[in-house]
Amino acid sequence: MQKEEFFTSRWGLILATLGIAVGTGNIWRFSRIVAQNGGGSFLIPWMIFLFVWSLPLIIAEFAIGKYARKGPVGAIAKIAGKKFTWMGAFIAFVSTAIMFYYSVVTGWTLRYLYASVTGKIFETTNHLKFWNSFASGTQPLLFHFFAMLIGSFVIYKGVVKGIEKTNKFLVSALVIILIVILVRAVTLPGAVKGLNYFFTPKLEYILDYKVWLNALTQNAWDTGAGWGLILTYAVYMRKQEDIPVNAALIGFGNNSISLVAGIIIFSTVFSLSSVDAMSQITQSGPANTGLTFIYLPLLFSHLSSNITVNIIFASLFFLALSFAAISSLISLIELTTKTIIDFGFDRKKAIILVGSLGFLLGIPSALDLNIFANQDWVWGVALILSGGFIAFAIVKFGVVEFRNKLINDEYSNIKIGKWYDIIIKYLIPFQAIVLLIWWLASSISWDSEWWNPFHVANAGTCFLQWGILLLAVVLLNKKIYKQIFGNK
């Protein structure tokens, strides 16, 4: 029998869970999507979807994990019933598939941190060439290995000495670093131009349904809500922990950090860019990395005539990005490890297995950006299904009973009202269906062979990979259940 571990304090739980939510998406994706969707016009729907997608699902994950005390597979089976174990297996697999390539992203951030600290990032003026020579070589493989090694070591140390202790440091340091960069960014000459763009709404964008769907997508991808990760950490929360306030702290905290990152990026780009700032901020670049790995290093080189100052700020930026990436990678590794532990392995054996497989199955994404982009597309869109499955599980359990017994328990600091039932029963499934149809239908506009499963990003490749996964988990439903719960 393994010794059960719990987060030692409420603050340990909050910082660890914030570590899940705050990732590279807050820093590099958020600013690009804001710029592409009309600046201030995007911020309004982005804020609304925090309340109708992210927060309800974060609350749900906390409640499910605390009640079931199992990873996503066992937890969904316990909430929705034996017949729906496959839904939990789908959620767990999607986050595991994301772990494989997210470790590659973490490796990129570590590589750029190294290049910043050593000043090598400023030895060139052609940053696109710098990125291409890095991405097309074998270095991403080496840094992917380091990222998996760091993440696996933290999980090997366990919940308290590994996850809690590491996140306390990473998340606190990340916030301090971002505040230091924020002060510098907003005091740059011309920063106010960036702030004006960032916060000024334009009516034509507010009336555009695509802006609203992009805002919902950003919430679905960036808060970590509906991925099964918060559910996994909630397994280790103490019985006397509150759910509603802790969940709200994660949702508001995550979006607060996005807002800080947005202010930093818009102020810096508008202040330092010698050409059209908007064209730089909205460029996706290879695998959506353009702004972070190509344009920002260029801008940092114009920050001051003193190279040491430029090195310090570039290093701080990539340090913050690395911390955000590592804290999220840790949670992805823990989800897979916990799932394997539920299957009867001990933590040490499970982490050796997950670490090795994570490295091996991440290799294709590390060596080929097309494979990376394909995996990012297929499993990123699948997360919307995961969120829908969590809402479905609660409906099967009984929404009112779920709210009254699992959320509003004797330890909750505030009580959640009936509005929650409507959101889980109707709004989350509606949003998931609309978003799924929109993303898959959109692929027709950029790929005339949208049905071809061997293209990088279209509906066909999603249907093929999801289809194989769904077939496997549905067929293995009984076996998976039996492996976790025995003959109960």
Added chain:
Amino acid sequence: MTSLAIIVFLIVAGTVWGGFFIMLGIAIKSEKKNQ
């Protein structure tokens, strides 16, 4: 900053940062009570 940008900043930052600090206050109060 333009006045429109300031208004949107106050609404968005007020909700997101304000929401965070209100919840943090409730959490701190509750922890003190439990000690």
